[in-house]
Amino acid sequence: xxxxxxxxxxxxxxxxxxxxxxxxxxxxxxxxxxxxxxxxxxxxxxxxxxxxxxxxxxxxxxxxxxxxxxxxxxxxxxxxxxxxxxxxxxxxxxxxxxxxxxxxxxxxxxxxxxxxxxxxxxxxxxxxxxxxxxxxxxxxxxxxxxxxxxxxxxxxxxxxxxxxxxxxxxxxxxxxxxxxxxxxxxxxxxxxxxxxxxxxxxxxxxxxxxxxxxxxxxxxxxxxxxxxxxxxxxxxxxxxxxxxxxxxxxxxxxxxxxxxxxxxxxxxxxxxxxxxxxxxxxxxxxxxxxxxxxxxxxxxxxxxxxxxxxxxxxxxxxxxxxxxxxxxxxxxxxxxxxxxxxxxxxxxxxxxxxxxxxxxxxxxxxxxxxxxxxxxxxxxxxxxxxxxxxxxxxxxxxxxxxxxxxxxxxxxxxxxxxxxxxxxxxxxxxxxxxxxxxxxxxxxxxxxxxxxxxxxxxxxxxxxxxxxxxxxxxxxxxxxxxxxxxxxxxxxxxxxxxxxxxxxxxxxxxxxxxxxxxxxxxxxxxxxxx
Ligand code: ME8
Numbered sequence: 001x002x003x004x005x006x007x008x009x010x011x012x013x014x015x016x017x018x019x020x021x022x023x024x025x026x027x028x029x030x031x032x033x034x035x036x037x038x039x040x041x042x043x044x045x046x047x048x049x050x051x052x053x054x055x056x057x058x059x060x061x062x063x064x065x066x067x068x069x070x071x072x073x074x075x076x077x078x079x080x081x082x083x084x085x086x087x088x089x090x091x092x093x094x095x096x097x098x099x100x101x102x103x104x105x106x107x108x109x110x111x112x113x114x115x116x117x118x119x120x121x122x123x124x125x126x127x128x129x130x131x132x133x134x135x136x137x138x139x140x141x142x143x144x145x146x147x148x149x150x151x152x153x154x155x156x157x158x159x160x161x162x163x164x165x166x167x168x169x170x171x172x173x174x175x176x177x178x179x180x181x182x183x184x185x186x187x188x189x190x191x192x193x194x195x196x197x198x199x200x201x202x203x204x205x206x207x208x209x210x211x212x213x214x215x216x217x218x219x220x221x222x223x224x225x226x227x228x229x230x231x232x233x234x235x236x237x238x239x240x241x242x243x244x245x246x247x248x249x250x251x252x253x254x255x256x257x258x259x260x261x262x263x264x265x266x267x268x269x270x271x272x273x274x275x276x277x278x279x280x281x282x283x284x285x286x287x288x289x290x291x292x293x294x295x296x297x298x299x300x301x302x303x304x305x306x307x308x309x310x311x312x313x314x315x316x317x318x319x320x321x322x323x324x325x326x327x328x329x330x331x332x333x334x335x336x337x338x339x340x341x342x343x344x345x346x347x348x349x350x351x352x353x354x355x356x357x358x359x360x361x362x363x364x365x366x367x368x369x370x371x372x373x374x375x376x377x378x379x380x381x382x383x384x385x386x387x388x389x390x391x392x393x394x395x396x397x398x399x400x401x402x403x404x405x406x407x408x409x410x411x412x413x414x415x416x417x418x419x420x421x422x423x424x425x426x427x428x429x430x431x432x433x434x435x436x437x438x439x440x441x442x443x444x445x446x447x448x449x450x451x452x453x454x455x456x457x458x459x460x461x462x463x464x465x466x467x468x469x470x471x472x473x474x475x476x477x478x479x480x481x482x483x484x485x486x487x488x489x490x491x492x493x494x495x496x497x498x499x500x501x502x503x504x505x506x507x508x509x510x511x512x513x514x515x516x517x518x519x520x521x522x523x524x525x526x527x528x529x530x
Pocket of ligand 1: 015280317
């Protein structure tokens with residue numbers, strides 16, 4: 001079992017900062033929820049100073065063009081769309097400690113300082129740059145990574161990125177470059193780290209391949225006449241800093257960068273985990289560690305990469321328009337219904353297909369028919385005597401355990417450490433599956449032992465109550481509100497933090513719950529079911 005012992009610095013987890021060119025969709029909600037689960041898990045372990053950061057990426061050509069198309073002042077456009085992402089973090093019940101915007105003045109200062117340090121150490125030089133730029137991807141592509149294609153909508157011939165299919169435009173300009181090529185060996189070393197910098201390892205394979213194939217220096221600024229919306233290069237107003245260099249530094253800004261002299265080790269940096277979608281692995285696993293290595297700054301411990309949500313097997317994406325509005329989904333299925341579905345079905349290694357009928361199916365099976373049903377049947381079956389069964393358990397007055405009881409008790413002893421192991425391995429989906437298997441096995445036990453027919457159902461009902469209590473504690477990071485309701489339903493003293501932390505998941509460790517228990521309905525029927 002993990003020890004809740006004090007970490008050397010606050011646990012620090014981040015989401016990507018999202019572009020404000022369009023409204024958020026379910027894919028953004030998913031990343032937020034996964035990161036929130038990781039943070040709340042730390043709180044469950046007793047690391048109550050754990051930190052979660054989310055926010056918005058507001059500079060660059062893409063935003064500049066979107067504001068222009070909307071006919072709005074760029075800052076006003078950012079303010080408006082940023083509010084929608086912030087509203088989503090609230091609607092999703094995100095326990096973030098801060099919401100960062102790249103237009104914040106302290107971020108601008110941090111980025112300019114970061115730039116000056118790179119320059120000071122000799123990692124920045126000017127040279128002519130020719131290549132294909134994708135505004136949508138905010139990336140330069142070399143000739144080998146683009147191809148001709150016909151726009152299906154208009155029949156127009158154009159060049160696109162082979163990887164993303166996004167249109168590119170030719171650009172030839174003088175700008176600043178970062179000596180990325182100097183970091184090939186150190187990056188390859190990093191990917192070999194035993195605690196796998198890139199998780200799941202599937203994503204490491206392709207990064208290792210591309211870094212081994214060789215790294216070109218990276219263009220890190222654009223002429224100001226092309227890109228005005230961004231942070232100017234310190235000492236050179238004719239150039240604007242590349243949006244990805246600007247954006248990645250947000251993780252440091254929040255940690256107090258530039259660190260006051262002597263305070264380098266006094267911050268929450270390095271991040272424990274950056275949670276990102278597979279579309280932005282290169283930025284987080286190649287460019288970002290190289291920038292940090294250049295300044296001898298500590299590297300993030302892990303980058304947790306997840307697959308994409310698709311609709312009819314096509315990536316859910318703002319630019320394609322096949323997106324689900326996350327506010328509507330939360331309204332319809334409840335915030336915890338959605339959090340459950342996303343965490344349970346969302347692929348870390350693989351993509352997952354989204355369909356309302358899948359959410360309805362899982363809600364009915366696992367929440368209404370699983371936890372909800374088990375709770376109300378147990379409470380109903382115990383006919384107001386659950387508290388006395390708990391007291392009997394505490395004073396060893398329960399009937400002797402049958403082999404079925406022993407099986408369930410052993411399962412309850414071994415499941416929480418397994419959940420913890422999955423969380424340590426950054427696999428919240430496997431952790432949630434493990435919790436739901438506690439519920440499933442307990443349902444089987446309940447049906448097999450038939451406590452409603454048994455003249456001495458005390459031990460069975462106590463065991464099932466323990467299973468519900470332990471599951472409720474473990475579910476807190478996943479479904480913060482519903483797990484609280486379940487704990488209250490069981491009359492666990494939720495005002496006492498010790499009763500709801502990981503250490504309370506030990507079988508028989510809470511002598512005090514169950515007083516005045518009444519049936520309640522945790523998961524109401526959904527209004528429309530398809
Ligand atoms: O890339 N499925 O911002 P962005 C799952 N500003 N997750 C998805 C998704 C999908 N279909 N679509 C998007 C940027 N996401 C940069 C990041 S960080 C320093 C800068 C999620 O608004 C996923 O996390 O395009 C993906 O990586 C992110 O949104 C991209 O958000």
